Amino acid sequence: MKAKRLAELSVLTAVSLIIFIVELQIPNPFPIPGIKLGLANIITVFAVYHYRAYEVAMIVGVRLVLGSIFGGNITALIYSASGAVLCLLGMLLLKRIIDEKHIWIASILGAVLHNTGQIIAAVIVTQTVQIIAYYPFLLVSGCLAGLFTGLCAQLIMPRIKFFRK
Amino acid sequence: MKNKILILICVLIFFIGIIGSAFVLFTPKKTNVNIKRDGRLLYSFDLSNTEDSEIEIPYGNSSNTIEIKDGKIRVKEAECPDKTCVNMGWLSSASMPIVCLPNHLVIEFAAGYEDGVDAVAR
Numbered sequence: 001m002k003a004k005r006l007a008e009l010s011v012l013t014a015v016s017l018i019i020f021i022v023e024l025q026i027p028n029p030f031p032i033p034g035i036k037l038g039l040a041n042i043i044t045v046f047a048v049y050h051y052r053a054y055e056v057a058m059i060v061g062v063r064l065v066l067g068s069i070f071g072g073n074i075t076a077l078i079y080s081a082s083g084a085v086l087c088l089l090g091m092l093l094l095k096r097i098i099d100e101k102h103i104w105i106a107s108i109l110g111a112v113l114h115n116t117g118q119i120i121a122a123v124i125v126t127q128t129v130q131i132i133a134y135y136p137f138l139l140v141s142g143c144l145a146g147l148f149t150g151l152c153a154q155l156i157m158p159r160i161k162f163f164r165k
Numbered sequence: 166m167k168n169k170i171l172i173l174i175c176v177l178i179f180f181i182g183i184i185g186s187a188f189v190l191f192t193p194k195k196t197n198v199n200i201k202r203d204g205r206l207l208y209s210f211d212l213s214n215t216e217d218s219e220i221e222i223p224y225g226n227s228s229n230t231i232e233i234k235d236g237k238i239r240v241k242e243a244e245c246p247d248k249t250c251v252n253m254g255w256l257s258s259a260s261m262p263i264v265c266l267p268n269h270l271v272i273e274f275a276a277g278y279e280d281g282v283d284a285v286a287r
Contacts, residue, residue: 028247028249028252031249031252031253031254032249032253033247033249033264033266071246072246073246073247073267075266075267076247076266076267079266097167097171098168098171102168102171105168105171105172105175108175108178109171109174109175112178122264122266125203125266125269126202126203126204126264126266126269126271127203127204128201128204128262128264128271128273130260130261130262130271130273131262131264131271133189133258133260133261133262134261134264135185136181136182136183136184136185136186136188136189137182137186137189138182139178139179139181139182139185140179140182140183140186142182143175143178143179143182
């Protein structure tokens with residue numbers, strides 16, 4: 001891997017980690033586990049459309065591990081990791097049928113997939129099927145949060161082009 | 166065209182979510198409560214005749230303090246980092262349990278013989 005490519009990936013990882021940690025400081029008004037804005041996924045959405053699959057996986061993997069260490073909530077790693085895996089797989093497939101002008105659609109579906117992964121992990125870990133009762137709330141919040149991060153990514157994309165030349 | 170179908174799917178997911186949320190929120194309460202961890206039953210209460218009390222449930226180095234008051238149950242204190250279970254307040258819906266994911270704790274209404282109709286009949 002070229003040094004420049006590596007540096008780009010490192011910068012993106014650092015940016016998403018910073019966004020992630022800043023977002024942790026915002027108090028969550030919804031008393032349901034798993035609901036959050038997920039601003040760090042602006043970088044994920046951007047990376048899915050501009051880098052190769054394994055490079056995106058590297059960014060997200062490092063972000064997840066370091067984020068859970070810095071955030072001090074390592075037990076949450078299993079939930080966010082399973083969500084992220086499902087989300088990434090879905091988005092990398094959706095990338096083939098959704099063009100760059102409609103990134104927000106891919107982002108919404110990615111967020112919903114992320115929440116699906118979280119719920120599946122929570123059901124398996126706690127062995128309590130009733131946790132599915134949270135799923136409708138997560139669907140609603142996933143649509144809204146995905147729309148927001150997708151639109152952010154869409155706005156960032158033309159502005160970030162210059163540094164990739 | 167392709168995009169319109171995808172947008173339609175998103176809108177559909179959103180409305181399924183809203184309908185499902187409403188369904189969960191309006192499920193009536195019951196009186197029997199189970200406290201579980203990893204599928205194992207730790208405690209079981211009948212809230213209608215349990216005295217006001219507090220129980221501390223340890224898990225490794227952290228713990229949850231559960232309060233029963235006036236026939237209602239909630240997590241009063243928790244040593245987990247996110248405090249989501251505390252913020253959920255009193256247990257109110259039979260289909261939505263209180264969950265503490267870091268401590269693997271689940272508080273839910275038991276699916277039993279004792280639903281609202283029977284409670285009234287007695």
